[in-house]
Amino acid sequence: MQWEPVALEALYDEILAAEEKMQGELWRFWQLIQIFPEKWQQTPYGDEGGGFWVVAVMGKQIIWYNDIEEGFNRSSYEQYGTFHEYWCNQDELVWPVQALLTEIKLGGGGFAQAGPPQNIDE
Template sequence: MQWEAITLEALYDEILAAEEKMQGDLWRFWQMIQIFPEKWQQTPYGDEGGGFWVVAVVGKRIIWYNDIEEGFNLSAYEQYGTFRDYWCNQDELAWPVQALLTEIKMGGGGFGQAGPPQNIDE
């Protein structure tokens, strides 16, 4: 089976399923940070699919969907529309939203992230 990039419609299904579970502060925070999903460039992992869908922006941080690993991730960016850090978390949307909310409330990071594939021969 060959990999195919997720469609906007399928991404919305993921988002809507996650929104049904969000409550209270998490729901209100999500309503403030979400954007209409847009493809952002990430090289090299995002090249084949035309980028990755970004679903939220907070300052210089984004929440994006990794359709290779099928999960939401949190990354920093420097220039709007591109990001460098690739993570392969397979998290539901609520996890990175909660991580950002906690970071704002408490300061500092604390969100575990799984990095890109490693070449063990090096």
């Protein structure tokens, strides 16, 4: 079976499932940062699928869906529409939204990221 990029309809199913779990402050924060999903470019991992779906923007941070690993991630960006940091977390949407809210409230990082694939033969 060959990999195919996630369709917008399937992505919306993931988003709606996560929204059902959000309440109070987290729900209000999500309402502020979410955007209509749009494909952003990321090289090299996003090239084959035409980019990755970005679902939220806050300052210079984005929350995006990694359809290769089937999970949401957080990355920084410099130019709107493209980002360089690739993470392979398999998180539900609620987790990076909560992590971003916590970082804003408390300052600093503290959110673990799973890095890109490593070549263990080297």
